[in-house]
Amino acid sequence: xxxxxxQCVPCRGGIDPLTQDEANSLLQQxxxxxxxxxxxRLRRAFKFSNFATALAFVNRVGEIAEKQDHxxxxxxxxxxxxxxxxxxxxxxxxxNDFILAARIDGLxx
Numbered sequence: 001x002x003x004x005x006x007q008c009v010p011c012r013g014g015i016d017p018l019t020q021d022e023a024n025s026l027l028q029q030x031x032x033x034x035x036x037x038x039x040x041r042l043r044r045a046f047k048f049s050n051f052a053t054a055l056a057f058v059n060r061v062g063e064i065a066e067k068q069d070h071x072x073x074x075x076x077x078x079x080x081x082x083x084x085x086x087x088x089x090x091x092x093x094x095x096n097d098f099i100l101a102a103r104i105d106g107l108x109x
Contacts, residue, residue: 003029003095003102017092026098033101036084040092042101046081054081060107070100 003026018026020039027035033044048054054076061083065071073084085101087094 003099012089015090015094017087017090018094023093026095030098030101030105032105035093041084041086042093042097043082043084044101044104046083048079048081051078054079057081057107061104064103064107065100068096068100068103070096072100072104 017040020035023035023039027033027042030042033042035041036043046054046057048057058074058076058081061072061074061081070085070087075082083101083104085097086092087097
């Protein structure tokens, strides 16, 4: 099953984050994202032609985040959006982060 077909499962903490090898394996399914901060976060930048298009994209990301109950950090401005994802409760990456990233990729494709 592809990441974008999965649903985020609430993470209540008390588990270890993914190892760098596990994160790298999942990253193969979302190649436009990059691992950062010691493989504890996912990040991707998006480019748009204007502010309104960037804002519309952010709003669509927000809708997905609410449905998945998994919320990314989002920075945006005129023609650009940057998204950073990690699971706060475990201080690193969980499969949910990759699921959310794959679903976000579906918006831009």
